[in-house]
Amino acid sequence: AQTVTQSQPEMSVQEAETVTLSCTYDTSESDYYLFWYKQPPSRQMILVIRQEAYKQQNATENRFSVNFQKAAKSFSLKISDSQLGDAAMYFCAYRRNTNAGKSTFGDGTTLTVKP
Amino acid sequence: NAGVMQNPRHLVRRRGQEARLRCSPMKGHSHVYWYRQLPEEGLKFMVYLQKENIIDESGMPKERFSAEFPKEGPSILRIQQVVRGDSAAYFCASSPPDDRGNEKLFFGSGTQLSVL
Numbered sequence: 001a002q003t004v005t006q007s008q009p010e011m012s013v014q015e016a017e018t019v020t021l022s023c024t025y026d027t028s029e030s031d032y033y034l035f036w037y038k039q040p041p042s043r044q045m046i047l048v049i050r051q052e053a054y055k056q057q058n059a060t061e062n063r064f065s066v067n068f069q070k071a072a073k074s075f076s077l078k079i080s081d082s083q084l085g086d087a088a089m090y091f092c093a094y095r096r097n098t099n100a101g102k103s104t105f106g107d108g109t110t111l112t113v114k115p
Numbered sequence: 116n117a118g119v120m121q122n123p124r125h126l127v128r129r130r131g132q133e134a135r136l137r138c139s140p141m142k143g144h145s146h147v148y149w150y151r152q153l154p155e156e157g158l159k160f161m162v163y164l165q166k167e168n169i170i171d172e173s174g175m176p177k178e179r180f181s182a183e184f185p186k187e188g189p190s191i192l193r194i195q196q197v198v199r200g201d202s203a204a205y206f207c208a209s210s211p212p213d214d215r216g217n218e219k220l221f222f223g224s225g226t227q228l229s230v231l
Contacts, residue, residue, distance in 0.1 A: 004157070035219075043204060045158075045222035091157050101148040101210050101220045102171060105157030 002027045004094050006106035013082045014114050020067075021077045021109045023092030031097040034068065034075045039089040039108070048090070051075065079111075087113045117142065119209050120189075121223035129231050134194040134201070136226045140209030147190045148220065149182055152204040164190060194228075202230045 003026045013019035025034070036048040051059045051068050058066050063083075067076045079086055089110050095103040120139040128134050140147050145166050150158040163171040164184035175182065179197075184190040194201055204227050208220040 006157075043225045043227075045206065045208075047219045050219060093157075101146060101208055102160050102163055102174075103158075103220070105150075105159070107155070107157045 004106040012112040035093040119223035136192040138207030144209035
């Protein structure tokens with residue numbers, strides 16, 4: 001079974017600084033997708049960024065980028081120029097290519113942004 | 116285009132009662148997924164439905180839990196004879212019919228179930 005591990009229950013960053021959230025996963029599959037979701041206090045799950053495993057190039061979305069290390073099964077999220085609105089719970093998720101919307105989530109990292 | 120709508124947002128039940136959670140997918144979406152989030156944990160997959168069909172229920176508890184997605188109307192997650200351990204946030208997500216597993220899921224805001 002696939003597992004997703006987020007080893008940092010809590011992280012904090014100063015406003016305008018950069019922070020990296022860690023995620024590792026375990027799978028025997030070669031074709032899959034990885035995601036980072038943001039969950040603010042409103043509880044809404046918001047997709048931050050997505051990475052296809054077959055792509056070597058790391059995905060980026062504005063201030064958000066990932067460091068995808070397929071051999072190491074590592075998928076970290078870097079948030080640059082952190083803003084107060086980035087404060088939330090962040091979840092790493094894995095999905096097999098053939099599994100439609102059935103995703104495996106990590107337990108999350110709570111990010112605090114200090115002004 | 117409204118997003119995924121879940122109601123109620125909060126639901127309080129006493130032990131032994133039934134809980135019904137509703138999910139209306141985004142317009143045009145025919146795939147619905149239910150997830151459960153226990154406190155301090157990530158989301159756990161429960162069930163995947165298409166219109167009038169259960170595709171994958173590998174995450175559903177064997178007893179007391181059922182889900183449906185009728186031809187007309189919202190998807191319903193039903194929990195019979197609730198116990199305190201059922202207290203959690205239940206999320207619904209939807210995706211379009213041409214989803215090949217590489218489309219992003221659209222999540223609702225969840226229903227927080229509290230069992231007294």
